[in-house]
Amino acid sequence: MEKIIVRGGRKLQGEVDISVAKNAVLPIIVATILNPTEIILRKVPMLEDVTVLINLLRELNCEVKFSPITGDLKINTSNLKEIEGNNELIRKMRASFLVMGPMLARFGRCKISMPGGCNIGSRPVDLHLKGFKALGIDSEIGYGYVEAKIKNLHGNRIYLDFPSVGATENIMMTSVFAPGVTIIENAAEEPEIWDLARFLNSMGAKIEGAGYGRITIHGVSELKQPEPFTPIFDRIEAGTFMVAAGITNSKITINGVNEEHLMPTIEKLKECGVYCKMDGEKMIVDGTGEKRPVDIKTMPYPGFPTDMQAQMMALLSITKGASVITETVFENRFMHVGELGRMGANIKIDGRVAIVEGVNNLTGCQVKATDLRAGAAMILAGLVANGQTEIGEIYHIDRGYTNIEDKFRKLGAEIYRTYR
Numbered sequence: 001m002e003k004i005i006v007r008g009g010r011k012l013q014g015e016v017d018i019s020v021a022k023n024a025v026l027p028i029i030v031a032t033i034l035n036p037t038e039i040i041l042r043k044v045p046m047l048e049d050v051t052v053l054i055n056l057l058r059e060l061n062c063e064v065k066f067s068p069i070t071g072d073l074k075i076n077t078s079n080l081k082e083i084e085g086n087n088e089l090i091r092k093m094r095a096s097f098l099v100m101g102p103m104l105a106r107f108g109r110c111k112i113s114m115p116g117g118c119n120i121g122s123r124p125v126d127l128h129l130k131g132f133k134a135l136g137i138d139s140e141i142g143y144g145y146v147e148a149k150i151k152n153l154h155g156n157r158i159y160l161d162f163p164s165v166g167a168t169e170n171i172m173m174t175s176v177f178a179p180g181v182t183i184i185e186n187a188a189e190e191p192e193i194w195d196l197a198r199f200l201n202s203m204g205a206k207i208e209g210a211g212y213g214r215i216t217i218h219g220v221s222e223l224k225q226p227e228p229f230t231p232i233f234d235r236i237e238a239g240t241f242m243v244a245a246g247i248t249n250s251k252i253t254i255n256g257v258n259e260e261h262l263m264p265t266i267e268k269l270k271e272c273g274v275y276c277k278m279d280g281e282k283m284i285v286d287g288t289g290e291k292r293p294v295d296i297k298t299m300p301y302p303g304f305p306t307d308m309q310a311q312m313m314a315l316l317s318i319t320k321g322a323s324v325i326t327e328t329v330f331e332n333r334f335m336h337v338g339e340l341g342r343m344g345a346n347i348k349i350d351g352r353v354a355i356v357e358g359v360n361n362l363t364g365c366q367v368k369a370t371d372l373r374a375g376a377a378m379i380l381a382g383l384v385a386n387g388q389t390e391i392g393e394i395y396h397i398d399r400g401y402t403n404i405e406d407k408f409r410k411l412g413a414e415i416y417r418t419y420r
């Protein structure tokens, strides 16, 4: 069984390069289904979730060439065939539900297994289906699958009860060809939504307002071959390294950062005593100062990202004083609390609220990555813990971080992977 071993106590120094964002690249790969021509994506990171999508497209007869060294991903979905039955790859990953919209656009119907992904809550798909219905698509949920059929595709005004990232993306992709105008109200505002629209528009789609709460899509009849496209940098990976500087009392440089996308994390870290300064696309993070406890409430963007909650909890678990963390996006995203507790953290949960009472130090032991970002939190805790931390179930980490142990080792951490 693969494990990541971290020996705590080292300061970090030097520079780390951030990869392209997992949450940007996954919907963009899926969006290639809309356009049967050769499409080149640049700097695509070698992530388990990317591999799952590539394998799915190959299984569906698409031509996919990936060079892990350059990160060039060439996709041609001209020979795409319909998904049949209970697809194992779809069940593996939540983001794969995004194929529904583009598949409907290509075949007028689609039947897929209910998606999987991190076990952080029930993660229903009702908002996706509500959007489909408004666009003239009927759907039905059966035992373990969702089936949808286009009845009368047309633009419409869709109000999302919650600004779901996946639903916004799925509806945006589906309405690219919907005759008339589609308006998504209370749309998710995450930078990855803006990036997906940038990609779709580069193929000739007509989308305005993506990245804000109201997105307008004018239906087009066809798409053209786009120029090679490079998605945005990963704000969550950057945020993870920013917290690493804080937790190890270090000063590091992070290359490939969009300051605006990271504003909620930058501001919270500043409140906590970790200071970030931009120098072009580089960010200098000074975590050498004294830390203060902070209160955090996760929210849809531009609120504090739920994908940074576990990492911040690791930092606050050794920050003197009491911090309160409220998780409002997912109902089951505190599984790392038990693992941090094994390392000596003092955290109590009451529903969606965690009260973190900072301790003087953590102690290395055997823990597991209970989900993707929880796994990152275990590495961060391990960097500062006394002794050795052994992290199991690291396939969660590999879903969203490229060469994480290499990147930390380059910064001076004592971290490696074992295969037994």
Ligand code: UD1
Residues within 6 Å of the ligand: 022, 023, 024, 026, 094, 095, 121, 122, 123, 124, 125, 126, 127, 128, 129, 162, 163, 164, 165, 166, 167, 188, 192, 306, 307, 329, 330, 331
């Ligand atoms: C995406 C991100 C994930 C991030 C999350 C919130 C990708 C591949 N993943 O996930 O990393 O943590 O946004 O920023 O981009 N919901 C419903 N009904 C729906 C859809 C969602 O109730 O039809 C609920 C979910 O259960 C959850 C909340 O809305 O409680 C947020 O989910 P959503 O924004 O859709 O997240 P994902 O797109 O799954």
